[in-house]
Amino acid sequence: MRPFKYARATSEAEAVQLVSATPTAKFLAGGTNLLDLMKEDVERPTQIVDLTRLSHLAQIRPTLNGISIGALATNAQVANHPLVRQNYPLLSRAILAGASAQIRNMATVGGNLMQRTRCPYFYDTAMPCNKREPGSGCAAFHGLNRMHAIFGYSDKCIATYPGDMANALYALDATVKIRGANGQERTIPIRDFHRLPGDTPEQDNNLQHGELIVAVELAKNDFAKHSYYLKVRDRASYAFALVAVAAALALEGDRIKQARVVLGGVAHKPWRSTEAEDALVGKEATEANFRAAAEAAMKEAKPLAHNAYKVELGKRAIVLALQRAMDETI
Amino acid sequence: MRCELITIKVNGEERTLAVAPNRTLLNLLREDLNLTGTKQGCDDGDCGACTVLVDGRPVLACIKLAAQCDGCEVTTIEGLAREGRLDRVQEAFWHEGGMQCGFCTPGMIMSSYALLQRNPHPTEAEIRQAISNNLCRCTGYTKIVAAVKRAATFAEFTQR
Numbered sequence A: 001m002r003p004f005k006y007a008r009a010t011s012e013a014e015a016v017q018l019v020s021a022t023p024t025a026k027f028l029a030g031g032t033n034l035l036d037l038m039k040e041d042v043e044r045p046t047q048i049v050d051l052t053r054l055s056h057l058a059q060i061r062p063t064l065n066g067i068s069i070g071a072l073a074t075n076a077q078v079a080n081h082p083l084v085r086q087n088y089p090l091l092s093r094a095i096l097a098g099a100s101a102q103i104r105n106m107a108t109v110g111g112n113l114m115q116r117t118r119c120p121y122f123y124d125t126a127m128p129c130n131k132r133e134p135g136s137g138c139a140a141f142h143g144l145n146r147m148h149a150i151f152g153y154s155d156k157c158i159a160t161y162p163g164d165m166a167n168a169l170y171a172l173d174a175t176v177k178i179r180g181a182n183g184q185e186r187t188i189p190i191r192d193f194h195r196l197p198g199d200t201p202e203q204d205n206n207l208q209h210g211e212l213i214v215a216v217e218l219a220k221n222d223f224a225k226h227s228y229y230l231k232v233r234d235r236a237s238y239a240f241a242l243v244a245v246a247a248a249l250a251l252e253g254d255r256i257k258q259a260r261v262v263l264g265g266v267a268h269k270p271w272r273s274t275e276a277e278d279a280l281v282g283k284e285a286t287e288a289n290f291r292a293a294a295e296a297a298m299k300e301a302k303p304l305a306h307n308a309y310k311v312e313l314g315k316r317a318i319v320l321a322l323q324r325a326m327d328e329t330i
Numbered sequence B: 001m002r003c004e005l006i007t008i009k010v011n012g013e014e015r016t017l018a019v020a021p022n023r024t025l026l027n028l029l030r031e032d033l034n035l036t037g038t039k040q041g042c043d044d045g046d047c048g049a050c051t052v053l054v055d056g057r058p059v060l061a062c063i064k065l066a067a068q069c070d071g072c073e074v075t076t077i078e079g080l081a082r083e084g085r086l087d088r089v090q091e092a093f094w095h096e097g098g099m100q101c102g103f104c105t106p107g108m109i110m111s112s113y114a115l116l117q118r119n120p121h122p123t124e125a126e127i128r129q130a131i132s133n134n135l136c137r138c139t140g141y142t143k144i145v146a147a148v149k150r151a152a153t154f155a156e157f158t159q160r
Ligand SMILES: Cc1cc2nc3c(=O)[nH]c(=O)nc-3n(C[C@H](O)[C@H](O)[C@H](O)COP(=O)(O)OP(=O)(O)OC[C@H]3O[C@@H](n4cnc5c(N)ncnc54)[C@H](O)[C@@H]3O)c2cc1C
Pocket: A026, A027, A028, A029, A030, A031, A032, A033, A034, A035, A036, A051, A071, A072, A097, A098, A099, A100, A103, A106, A107, A108, A109, A110, A111, A112, A113, A114, A115, A162, A163, A164, A165, A211, A212, A213, A214, A238, A239, A240, A241, B044, B045, B046
């Protein structure tokens, strides 16, 4: 790792001020993504501002209308928290489908949201990559793109967002609470947090430099009874998703009142399929209706040279996730 | 680069050390404290050879800055044996032959030890899940899983 200046923030204000003051400064939380990228020489911060002392940001607490999860809560703490397990089992499942026991003990909620959208070429400093070096080209577009996007990509970047937690947060309409350089707080609905690549693939999300994520908030919802997170990967554990599905249903009698279908591993951001959701609302929870929703979800998919399999895999995964959501009764 | 002064408890012994910010907990353990039981495999979060316990929980020492560990309690493979007696997990790996070259073994044992601390009677699926971030190139895992099962049947003679 290259040398850098290190500071341990003792308050939110200090953390924000230190990072805002230096364009090449970065916050450090669990370190599982940032240190990895620094070792590969992909990220080269000159100043690290360590957040780990801000222990008040690790709290998970009930709010009047749901739950507030501090940005420094670890993935393990969130997944195992009784309130999360009971009221937001989809979130718990999604987190446990990600990474490994060791990494979930280190990784934090804020860091998890901020983990880089990536592809093997992004990590390979010998290859061009518009995300790593804007204007250098996209090696994946005509290279090996089996793992890459089938939705929402541009000719500048076809990488996929690798996170699991955020797919569940999208399905549950989370809000990200942020503290800005001027000391003011603002919120970003999770659907507006991550970005599609367009002409600026170097920007994964809409957080400004120096802005600190302080919490993620979830409102009460009717999805706790019927939800499921299905992650399809090359091996049974400890691998990124080829396709992931965060599925949630709320029923009224035997009809679907509300539906959420968010796909992971298919785009530069978690990909919410309103097409699938619209196909489900008002219908009965039958396999035929799930199939119709899966067809609707994949209708606009534009596979690349090596990932056409994701279209069929995605359809089957959506049907299975919805079926499991109906089987799960918590 | 200015060094950070940190105080950490390693295997029960408190130490105050000066560390450069770009050094990892793994560098500190192996190079400054000569605790070479913890292995450096990939050095990038993939293989689990560097697994140690920080405040009782298994983490990867190669992607944690030493400076971040100020005030923490660290347990490495060297910290498991008590008064010349192996811990039950070490004992079980020895009984079952749960190792060949041994490179993955310290990390494998730390992950298994942490699993048994929080879940004394794990299922095979839970064992495989707990060690899924510990890669072994030799054994094929069968004897490792058998060793963790056996450890679960031993009395916890080195419980802290
Ligand atoms: C081998 C391996 C396998 C993995 N597998 C999976 C997987 O299957 N699924 C999955 O979802 N993830 C997976 N991950 C990724 C892992 O979940 C992320 O690395 C982790 O969540 C990042 O959190 P962190 O706290 O360690 O972040 P850091 O590495 O500390 O930070 C990451 C980024 O977030 C910024 N940041 C951190 N906290 C804040 C904050 N509060 N406000 C603003 N910015 C902030 C940092 O500046 C940095 O840019 C894997 C990682 C590894 C190493």
